[in-house]
Structures are given as C-alpha cells and as structure tokens.
Amino acid sequence: MSTALPSAERLRAIGMSVSTAAWDGYDWPEILDSMQRLGIADVELAFIKGYVSEFTDADLNDALARRLVDELARRGQRCTVLSAHIDLGEPGAGESLAVRIRFAAALGARYLITNAASLAGRATFDRDLEGMIDAARAAGVKLLFENPGDGRDNLINAADDLPAFLARLDRAAAGINYDPGNLISHRPALSPEADAQAAIPLSDHLHLKAVTRVADGYRFEALGEGDIDYAPIVAALASRALPFSLELPFRLRRDTQAQPDKLAEPLPLEVIESGVAASLRFMAQHHPGLQANDLSTRSGETQS
Numbered sequence: 001m002s003t004a005l006p007s008a009e010r011l012r013a014i015g016m017s018v019s020t021a022a023w024d025g026y027d028w029p030e031i032l033d034s035m036q037r038l039g040i041a042d043v044e045l046a047f048i049k050g051y052v053s054e055f056t057d058a059d060l061n062d063a064l065a066r067r068l069v070d071e072l073a074r075r076g077q078r079c080t081v082l083s084a085h086i087d088l089g090e091p092g093a094g095e096s097l098a099v100r101i102r103f104a105a106a107l108g109a110r111y112l113i114t115n116a117a118s119l120a121g122r123a124t125f126d127r128d129l130e131g132m133i134d135a136a137r138a139a140g141v142k143l144l145f146e147n148p149g150d151g152r153d154n155l156i157n158a159a160d161d162l163p164a165f166l167a168r169l170d171r172a173a174a175g176i177n178y179d180p181g182n183l184i185s186h187r188p189a190l191s192p193e194a195d196a197q198a199a200i201p202l203s204d205h206l207h208l209k210a211v212t213r214v215a216d217g218y219r220f221e222a223l224g225e226g227d228i229d230y231a232p233i234v235a236a237l238a239s240r241a242l243p244f245s246l247e248l249p250f251r252l253r254r255d256t257q258a259q260p261d262k263l264a265e266p267l268p269l270e271v272i273e274s275g276v277a278a279s280l281r282f283m284a285q286h287h288p289g290l291q292a293n294d295l296s297t298r299s300g301e302t303q304s
Contacts, residue, residue, distance in 0.1 A: 001243040006290045008041035014289035015243030022248040022276055025053060025266025027070055032054045034269060036075045038276055043080035044245040050260055051252055057099045065106035079107040081245055085114050089121015094128040098135055105139040111205055113177045114127040114157040116145045137173035144175050144205055149182030151258035158187050159198035165204060175204035180228055181211045185218050185258040196233045206244040207236055218254040222278035234286045246279050
C-alpha cells in the first residue's frame with residue numbers, strides 16, 4: 001500500500017510550502033487547481049528569471065498581487081514565500097529588489113528569497129546591503145539569501161561562508177535560505193548531505209529538490225530519487241522546526257557547466273502531479289511531524 005498524501009493542515013503545521021516552479025509553463029488557475037488537488041495550501045510563488053515563464057519587473061505589480069491573493073484565497077491557499085532570485089551585485093539590482101519586496105508584501109509572504117551576489121558584484125552588494133535590509137524590514141518581509149547553483153564564485157558558496165555573511169545581517173530582517181540541491185552543481189566536490197548539516201543551524205528556511213548528475217549535466221526529479229540522501233537532511237531540519245519548501249523544478253536542466261536551461265515545452269500536468277505527489281509521500285515517510293498517529297490523509301486518486 002502506498003503512503004497516503006499528508007493533509008494541508010499537517011503540511012502547514014510543520015512549516016512546509018510547495019513552490020509553483022514545478023508547474024512552469026501553466027497559467028495560475030491551472031497551477032493552483034493542481035496544487036489544491038494534492039492538498040497543498042501553503043504556496044511558494046516562483047518568479048525566477050530564466051527558471052520559469054518570462055516576466056519583467058513591471059509585471060510584479062499590485063494588480064497581479066491582488067489577483068494572486070484572490071486566486072489563492074478562493075482555494076483555501078496562501079502565499080508564504082516569494083522566490084524571486086536575482087544577483088544583487090548586478091547594476092540596477094537594488095531597484096529590482098525593491099520591486100520584489102513590495103510584491104512580496106502585497107502577497108502577504110513572510111519570506112522573500114533571492115541570491116546574494118557573485119564575487120564580481122561584491123562592491124555593489126556591499127554598498128546596497130543596508131538599504132535592502134531596511135526596505136525589507138519596513139515592508140514586514142524577511143529577506144533570505146540563497147546559495148546559488150550556477151558554479152560562479154559567490155558571496156555564499158557553501159555552509160562555511162555563512163558565519164561571516166550572517167555577521168553582517170540584522171537577523172530579525174534577513175537570513176539564509178539554504179538549498180542542498182544547488183550545492184551539487186555549484187560545488188560538485190562537496191557533500192550536499194554534510195554541507196546541509198553544517199548549514200541548517202545557521203539557516204532560517206530550506207529549499208529541497210532532488211538532483212541527479214547525468215552525462216550532459218543535471219536533472220531534477222522527485223524527492224526520494226537523485227544523488228542527495230534527503231532523509232538525514234529532513235531529520236535535521238525537523239529537529240529545529242525549520243520551515244522549508246519543496247522546489248521541484250522538473251522542467252529545468254543544468255548543463256555540465258551548471259548553467260540553466262529548460263525543456264522547450266511544459267511537462268504534462270499528470271507528470272508534474274505524479275512527481276509532486278511522490279515528493280509529498282517521501283516527506284510523509286521521513287518528517288516526524290507527518291508521522292503522528294492522528295495523521296490525517298487525503299484519499300482518492302492522488303494516493304494511487
């Protein structure tokens with residue numbers, strides 16, 4: 001008998017969201033309907049250039065925020081996290097981040113996730129950091145910096161970069177979103193499992209995604225598959241009651257140099273739902289908060 005899908009209430013109780021990145025290429029009503037069928041109520045909205053459908057900063061406006069809040073509410077859902085990564089060392093990045101902070105606040109998101117900066121953009125990042133944190137604090141959004149996956153030297157490459165980086169932050173307004181699935185392509189010589197164990201005590205939130213090394217680069221799969229053993233990572237984040245999201249960018253690819261690309265067409269909806277459901281079942285098997293005797297589950301076709 002397959003493991004049943006955990007209820008939305010249980011997922012919310014352990015601080016788990018699911019990213020819309022898995023549904024790249026679909027319209028918002030289709031995405032949210034699909035998530036609702038899987039019992040997902042806490043949603044991480046993904047607006048990541050190059051990773052999901054194209055958009056501009058101008059698209060991240062109050063009208064779209066109101067539409068998304070309404071679409072979510074009608075399905076009993078909410079946005080807990082906005083994932084909107086940019087390199088904050090690039091020219092104009094401060095203005096782009098300000099747009100994302102306002103958008104996150106309008107969505108009611110608790111967290112806004114972005115990258116920090118490549119080493120080439122350190123001076124720009126250093127100059128703008130205090131103002132970016134001030135803007136996030138004023139908006140009531142916590143700004144989380146994520147380790148990247150593209151192989152370019154960054155201010156945050158791995159767990160050993162975190163103490164010095166964190167020393168510069170007001171931890172009430174900013175922190176770390178650690179992603180073991182990025183480390184595997186960004187620093188292939190390191191162990192994602194060991195690095196995650198070092199990063200988790202310093203992190204505010206985690207992204208979980210399964211990655212497999214293949215001859216032409218990297219592929220993304222359901223949790224329980226791939227080259228990262230997530231069981232000890234899930235146990236560690238559960239022991240600290242850390243919130244986290246399943247990112248699951250099934251359409252995305254990385255080449256042998258860790259540069260991102262996407263399949264030309266969106267994946268069939270049934271393929272996406274199967275991968276997300278498998279990931280939810282993996283979490284039900286490995287997160288202690290989903291293993292209580294009174295665990296409520298969803299029945300029907302999603303349990304097959």
